[in-house]
Amino acid sequence: EIVLTQSPGTLSLSPGERATLSCRASQSVSISSLVWYKQKPGQAPRLLIYGASRRAAGIPDRFSGSGSGTDFTLTISRLEPEDFAVYYCQYYGNSPRVFTFGPGTTVDIK
Amino acid sequence: EVQLVESGGGLVQPGGSLRLSCVGSGFIFSGYSMTWVRQAPGKGLEWISHIESGGYNKDYGDSVRGRFTISRDNAENSLYLQMNSLRAEDTAVYYCARLIRYGDSVVFESWGQGTLVTVSS
Numbered sequence: 001e002i003v004l005t006q007s008p009g010t011l012s013l014s015p016g017e018r019a020t021l022s023c024r025a026s027q028s029v030s031i032s033s034l035v036w037y038k039q040k041p042g043q044a045p046r047l048l049i050y051g052a053s054r055r056a057a058g059i060p061d062r063f064s065g066s067g068s069g070t071d072f073t074l075t076i077s078r079l080e081p082e083d084f085a086v087y088y089c090q091y092y093g094n095s096p097r098v099f100t101f102g103p104g105t106t107v108d109i110k
Numbered sequence: 111e112v113q114l115v116e117s118g119g120g121l122v123q124p125g126g127s128l129r130l131s132c133v134g135s136g137f138i139f140s141g142y143s144m145t146w147v148r149q150a151p152g153k154g155l156e157w158i159s160h161i162e163s164g165g166y167n168k169d170y171g172d173s174v175r176g177r178f179t180i181s182r183d184n185a186e187n188s189l190y191l192q193m194n195s196l197r198a199e200d201t202a203v204y205y206c207a208r209l210i211r212y213g214d215s216v217v218f219e220s221w222g223q224g225t226l227v228t229v230s231s
Contacts, residue, residue, distance in 0.1 A: 032214035037155075044205055044221035045147075045155060051215045088155055092216045097169040099145070099157035099218075 002026050002091050004102035012110040019076040021105045023089035028069045035090045036065055036074050038083075039104075045088065049074065076107070084109050112136045112220040114206050119225030126196050126229070132189040132206030132222055140164075140184035143209040145218060146191050148202035148227075156202075159191065160209070174200075196229045203227075 003026040013019055023034070036049040047056040049065035052072055062077040076083055089102040118130040132144070145160045159180040160169045168180050179192040189206050203224040210219035 030214070035215065035217050037218070039155075044223055045218070046221070047217050047219055050212055050217045054212070054215070056217070056219070086154075090155075090218075097160060098171075099147075099160070101155040101157065104154045 001098075002029060002093065002100055004089055004091055004100055006087075006089060006102040006105045008105060009103070010106045010108060012108055013079055014110045015079050015081055017079050019074075019079055019083070019107055021074040021076075021087055021107070023067075023072040023074070023102050025070045025072075025091060029091055029093075031068055033092045034065075034067070034072050035092065037088045037090065038085050039088065040082075040085045048087075079107070083107065112208065114208065114220060114222035116204065116206055116222045116225040119204065119227045121228045121230065122196055123231050124197060124229055127192070127194045128196065128227060130191040130193065130204055130206075130225060130227070132191075134187045134189070134208065137208070139187040144182065144189045145207050145209055146180065146189075147205045147207060147218065147221075148200075149205070149224075150199070150202040153202075158204075161189070193227070196227075198229050201227060201229045 005024045007022045031052040034052040037045040039045040053065040064075045086104045088104045091100045113135045116132045143162045146158050158171045158174045161180045165182045177195045181190045205224045206222045207218035208220040
């Protein structure tokens with residue numbers, strides 16, 4: 001069973017600053033299986049990044065994903081007010097089919 | 111525009127049952143795998159079940175396997191989650207989501223607004 005760990009738990013930053021969020025898998029996973037979502041309070045999650053580094057439709061280019069193996073990173077180059085939210089990484093496994101979320105990283109306003 | 115609307119949540123006693131529904135519109139419902147994800151109050155996201163487009167292949171998370179059953183009616187553009195033997199720890203907002211495959215990647219591309227299930231005496 002693959003477990004995802006996200007760090008830090010909370011990131012306190014100011015608008016305009018750079019945010020670097022980490023997602024670590026308990027064993028090596030394929031790049032295609034790593035996805036990032038964003039969730040604002042009271043809202044459903046929204047797809048951000050798939051395949052570790054590919055932005056979903058409509059996602060601004062200040063969001064970027066990278067990584068491979070067990071270590072993945074979501075970077076927000078310059079925080080906008082709407083970026084303060086919780087970010088989850090997710091793993092997709094096909095045999096057996098399972099979707100595992102990390103515990104999330106909260107990006108809040110400093 | 112893709113829309114997913116959940117319903118059926120509410121207050122239920124421990125040991126009770128509840129059936130959630132999710133109606134899809136703005137897309138060809140029968141062409142997509144669907145999933146249920148839940149979020150306990152103040153907690154993170156937990157995947158609980160997945161069903162392929164034809165309704166034959168189903169998967170469950172460990173915490174609900176044997177108690178919850180996912181199903182769909184493509185003629186009605188509807189997804190269901192039958193929840194039995196409910197426990198306090200099943201209290202959560204339940205989201206349905208549409209799956210999209212981008213190459214080898216499988217993602218939850220569209221989400222409903224969620225329906226709250228509260229299990230309490």
